[in-house]
Amino acid sequence: xxxxxxxxxxxxxxxxxxxxxxxxxxxxxxxxxxxxxxxxxxxxxxxxxxxxxxxxxxxxxxxxxxxxxxxxxxxxxxxxxxxxxxxxxxxxxxxxxxxxxxxxxxxxxxxxxxxxxxxxxxxxxxxxxxxxxxxxxxxxxxxxxxxxxxxxxxxxxxxx
Amino acid sequence: xxxxxxxxxxxxxxxxxxxxxxxxxxxxxxxxxxxxxxxxxxxxxxxxxxxxxxxxxxxxxxxxxxxxxxxxxxxxxxxxxxxxxxxxxxxxxxxxxxxxxxxxxxxxxxxxxxxxxxxxxxxxxxxxxxxxxxxxxxxxxxxxxxxxxxxxxxxxxxxxxxxxxxxxxxxxxxxxxxxxxxxxxxxxxxxxxxxxxxxxxxxxxxxxxxxxxxxxxxxxxxxxxxxxxxxxxxxxxxxxxxxxxxxxxxxxxxxxxxxxxxxxxxxxxxxxxxxxxxxxxxxxxxxxxxxxxxxxxxxxxxxxxxxxxxxxxxxxxxxxxxxxxxxxxxxxxxxxxxxxxxxxxxxxxxxxxxxxxxxxxxxxxxxxxxxxxxxxxxxxxxxxxxxxxxxxxxxxxxxxxxxxxxxxxxxxxxxxxxxxxxxxxxx
Ligand code: SF4
Numbered sequence: 001x002x003x004x005x006x007x008x009x010x011x012x013x014x015x016x017x018x019x020x021x022x023x024x025x026x027x028x029x030x031x032x033x034x035x036x037x038x039x040x041x042x043x044x045x046x047x048x049x050x051x052x053x054x055x056x057x058x059x060x061x062x063x064x065x066x067x068x069x070x071x072x073x074x075x076x077x078x079x080x081x082x083x084x085x086x087x088x089x090x091x092x093x094x095x096x097x098x099x100x101x102x103x104x105x106x107x108x109x110x111x112x113x114x115x116x117x118x119x120x121x122x123x124x125x126x127x128x129x130x131x132x133x134x135x136x137x138x139x140x141x142x143x144x145x146x147x148x149x150x151x152x153x154x155x156x157x158x159x160x
Numbered sequence: 161x162x163x164x165x166x167x168x169x170x171x172x173x174x175x176x177x178x179x180x181x182x183x184x185x186x187x188x189x190x191x192x193x194x195x196x197x198x199x200x201x202x203x204x205x206x207x208x209x210x211x212x213x214x215x216x217x218x219x220x221x222x223x224x225x226x227x228x229x230x231x232x233x234x235x236x237x238x239x240x241x242x243x244x245x246x247x248x249x250x251x252x253x254x255x256x257x258x259x260x261x262x263x264x265x266x267x268x269x270x271x272x273x274x275x276x277x278x279x280x281x282x283x284x285x286x287x288x289x290x291x292x293x294x295x296x297x298x299x300x301x302x303x304x305x306x307x308x309x310x311x312x313x314x315x316x317x318x319x320x321x322x323x324x325x326x327x328x329x330x331x332x333x334x335x336x337x338x339x340x341x342x343x344x345x346x347x348x349x350x351x352x353x354x355x356x357x358x359x360x361x362x363x364x365x366x367x368x369x370x371x372x373x374x375x376x377x378x379x380x381x382x383x384x385x386x387x388x389x390x391x392x393x394x395x396x397x398x399x400x401x402x403x404x405x406x407x408x409x410x411x412x413x414x415x416x417x418x419x420x421x422x423x424x425x426x427x428x429x430x431x432x433x434x435x436x437x438x439x440x441x442x443x444x445x446x447x448x449x450x451x452x453x454x455x456x457x458x459x460x461x462x463x464x465x466x467x468x469x470x471x472x473x474x475x476x477x478x479x480x481x482x483x484x485x486x487x488x489x490x491x492x493x494x495x496x497x498x499x500x501x502x503x504x505x506x507x508x509x510x511x512x513x514x515x516x517x518x519x520x521x522x523x524x525x526x527x528x529x530x531x532x533x534x535x536x537x538x539x540x541x542x543x544x545x546x547x548x549x550x551x552x553x554x555x556x557x558x559x560x561x562x563x564x565x566x567x568x569x570x571x572x573x574x575x576x577x578x579x580x581x582x583x584x585x586x587x
Contacts, residue, residue, distance in 0.1 A: 033213050034211055035217060036217070036218060036240065037217070037240055037242075037262070037265065037582075037583050038262055038265035038346060038347070038583060040217070041265060041266065041309065041346065042345070042346065044309075044328065045328060045331075045332070045335075048324065048325055048328030048329070049325050049326075049328050049329035049332070050328070050329065050332045063212070063213040065211075075240075076240070076242055078238070078239060078240055078241045078242065078586075079241075080238050080239050080241060081210065081218060081239045081240065084210055084211065084218075084239070088211055110247075110258065110259065110262070111242055111243065111244075111247060113242075113243040113246060113247050114243055114246070115241050115242055115243035115246075116242060116243065133347060134345075134346055134347070136345060
């Protein structure tokens with residue numbers, strides 16, 4: 001059933017550009033295929049058979065940062081990986097969003113030590129934090145839906 | 161970038177520059193790794209990873225190419241270095257168990273066993289038979305879990321998408337068992353020093369039985385998709401060959417070694433957790449190529465099912481934890497009326513138990529190969545040093561040897577065939 005059936009023959013629909021853009025953007029997110037550690041396996045499960053992320057319009061992961069606008073940091077970020085992660089983030093075109101998936105990416109998790117960056121928000125701005133070690137696929141989906149809500153409400157602005 | 165966090169647009173220098181220093185490699189060092197032809201422009205240096213969909217995580221490979229042929233391959237690891245071994249030194253023996261889940265996150269229970277087995281060896285503990293059998297059932301499920309992810313991603317790398325979806329579907333069945341016994345889908349920490357966290361809950365038998373019923377037919381499905389598929393064979397037969405002697409010399413273990421025709425399996429060579437009471441065979445390949453390694457793992461599915469079936473049938477009754485209260489925590493209901501239990505409980509969770517001075521090595525056959533744990537104990541409640549022998553790391557060492565002379569497109573097939581997990585390589 002399409003939009004036109006729902007609206008009947010109203011002919012013209014008015015909305016603000018801001019809302020229309022936000023709605024369109026939130027439903028066509030292109031996440032980057034980028035896994036770091038254990039959480040990446042749960043991210044794979046989220047896309048695979050039982051949980052099927054494609055129900056929410058974002059099943060197509062892109063392997064290249066230049067084609068994606070969502071970075072799901074799935075796993076622990078070591079100090080050696082940090083500059084790589086930042087480079088990838090910088091390569092993504094605007095507008096772009098970041099989800100910190102798992103305790104490690106959010107705050108260092110169980111690894112409060114010399115090797116792990118204590119939260120990926122030290123190097124890139126994070127929009128949604130998803131808790132869990134690893135977060136269940138349902139939790140990740142919830143996080144993504146939260147992000148969609150956030151995108152819908154974003155005002156229009158000049159991207160750099 | 162989102163305007164809500166403007167201060168973060170520039171990443172703090174401290175984190176980035178510090179790690180950049182580690183990435184630096186001097187020209188002199190680089191010269192030794194590649195052939196002189198790379199400096200005349202005759203061959204090309206190509207960087208693969210650390211962000212690459214087919215490197216199974218964050219592996220970086222520096223490839224020297226002559227046209228499309230790989231002249232040399234230099235793996236660069238450490239992008240997932242987590243400092244797990246060092247962190248262990250600050251944890252009591254029981255608090256160390258959750259860290260082991262995160263080494264090879266596709267086989268958490270194998271890691272658990274290597275660690276608790278090593279501590280049990282130091283303490284000279286005999287684990288109750290029921291616990292040993294339950295361990296075996298879960299270890300074999302873990303092997304299948306690990307192999308399913310391997311098969312799915314390996315096939316995906318080579319271009320067979322549907323296998324991945326099937327494998328993940330079956331994997332969920334195993335994760336359901338994990339969740340039932342341990343409460344978590346991936347990070348189980350179910351094995352404890354001296355036995356298990358608790359006995360298996362009701363419903364366990366049904367779930368495992370369902371796996372036993374469903375799997376043979378599903379395995380047939382995978383075989384139909386790949387085994388005689390000409391495209392699959394084209395990409396795997398005769399690719400990434402490594403001979404017997406070389407494989408042993410590189411310290412390879414697991415299906416990657418057995419694909420080359422060496423019959424070595426820790427379960428047979430140094431039986432643990434009463435593996436010697438089960439009947440199973442160890443599949444061995446002959447050519448040492450990608451296809452044979454694939455065959456070995458596929459056969460292992462059947463052997464795992466066979467072991468689980470036997471263990472389920474003969475599962476003995478009895479306790480699942482040693483009754484030494486200095487090590488095993490007292491049951492909760494006892495704490496309410498026994499002062500002594502309360503003291504034991506308090507002692508165990510605040511201080512932990514002490515392990516006599518000494519050192520021990522305990523190895524298990526995980527899905528990847530010989531996963532070993534070495535602990536040097538100093539008599540206190542915390543270890544002096546913990547080291548893990550990671551099969552992925554040793555298998556990865558052979559990658560340059562295997563890939564020499566292959567085409568660049570074969571690289572993903574070879575990386576997939578040695579089944580590495582970067583969490584285990586870097587720890
Ligand atoms: S949060 Fe847990 S599961 Fe995720 S990467 Fe960290 S240790 Fe692994």
